[in-house]
Amino acid sequence: MESTQGLPIEVRLSAYLDGQLPRSEMNEIDEILAQDDDAREVFEKLKLGSEFGARAFERMLQEPIPLDLVRNIKEARASEDDAPKLGIAGVPVAAAPAARRSTFWPQALAASLAIFMAGGVAGYLISEQQDTDAPLQIAAAPRTWLDDIADYHRIYARQTRHLVEVPASDKEHIVEWLSASTGVAFTLPDLTAQNLTFEGARLLVAGGKPTAQLLYRDAENEIFAICFLQSEPVEGKTTLAESMRNDIGLVSWQRGNASFVVVGPSADPNLERIAEVVSTTI
Incomplete structure (x- = not known):
């Protein structure tokens, strides 16, 4: 997790919303939100954009991602990082011929993330539009x-x-x-x-x-x-x-x-x- 000290408040709040800040900086943002009305307004707009993007992403996938899948991906990635990079007969991977990799999954993942990010930006822009001159209404998903x-x-x-x-x-x-x-x-x-x-x-x-x-x-x-x-x-x-x-x-x-x-x-x-x-x- 990297610090966002010195960056615009929108960037810091976005990282805060995603849980991507050090604990000390999360506490600092908590204090800012408690004291600064403008920061709270920006945070609510970013939150609306995030929820809008999440709903678009969920509609595309049509079903929720199981927690087991998320954990398995993280565990597999950690195992891959820890495994020795050896090829056949113990030859280092760098000395072995590179295997062809399927481009489908990287492209599909990139496309999914692009849609998700686009949805988030659209949600934020829509909230900005609502504050100005457009009567556009977005039905927010009901909170539980x-x-x-x-x-x-x-x-x-x-x-x-x-x-x-x-x-x-x-x-x-x-x-x-x-x-x-x-x-x-x-x-x-x-x-x-x-x-x-x-x-x-x-x-x-x-x-x-x-x-x-x-x-x-x-x-x-x-x-x-x-x-x-x-x-x-x-x-x-x-x-x-x-x-x-x-x-x-x-x-x-x-x-x-x-x-x-x-x-x-x-x-x-x-x-x-x-x-x-x-x-x-x-």
């Missing part, structure tokens, strides 16, 4: 409670002293407090077998409803969360559904009168397994 959860997680995962409202040492109060506040009965999941340490809890508002947030930390200091709220009742339990919000992965499901989601880094290969454990113990 998972969008709110992803926004919360992006903020709280960077906290240190103020990660939680109630610490893990007060587990009985956490269960009583969040059950009463959300209307969802639950058991506090023990995820030590998944190498996650319980840090404590918060009460949020997502989708206009009181929402519980249980926070855990792994050995690499990454933050994972379990969030839930009351929802329209379903019979039994639904299957786990994976989704992504930039660098954040979410695995959600419903059970009875509640909706649940496990949140963490999208590249973590254990996210779905953690969600499976939580769905059977919470």
